[in-house]
Amino acid sequence: MNENKKGYWIYSTIVAIIAFGLFGFWGYLIYDLVIKLSEQDFSNNTVVQALFSLVTTVFLGGYFTKILERRNAKKLEVFKVRKDISLTIIDYATALYYHPENEKIKELLKAEAIKVKLYFNNEVLKAINTFIDAIENDVSKEQKDDLYERLSTQLKKTIK
Secondary structure (H helix, E strand, C coil): CHHHHHHHHHHHHHHHHHHHHHHHHHHHHHHHHHHHHHCCCCCHHHHHHHHHHHHHHHHHHHHHHHHHHHHHHHHHHHHHHHHHHHHHHHHHHHHHHHCCCCHHHHHHHHHHHHHHHHHCCHHHHHHHHHHHHHHHCCCCHHHHHHHHHHHHHHHHHHHC
């Protein structure tokens, strides 16, 4: 685990140095362009430099914007899926709480637990399994309430 963190910091440092270098070069080009234009020394090099700065800015801005849009769209989609799964689990857990003899609801909750393996951490899966086991073993009402609250708390934590 420490090797991954060390590699991450080295990679991040190198990327940051390159990014600052590119931004510094871009800033220098713009600064030099402003100085040349203020002195009225307008030449072919100035035009090329202005076009290079413009193209670089437009393409880099568009590229980074697309990356951010794609990443945010993925995060939003995962959030929607997690929310839907959480609401379904809460519905099934509530139905199972009030109707513990219904085998169909138990099977539906177990089937929904498969999705939990994909989108949530193990604590949520443990809370679901503990809740189902408690319902099957006819534990006291206080324990059922406790396990139901634990399940809903785990789901709330992972949604935030």
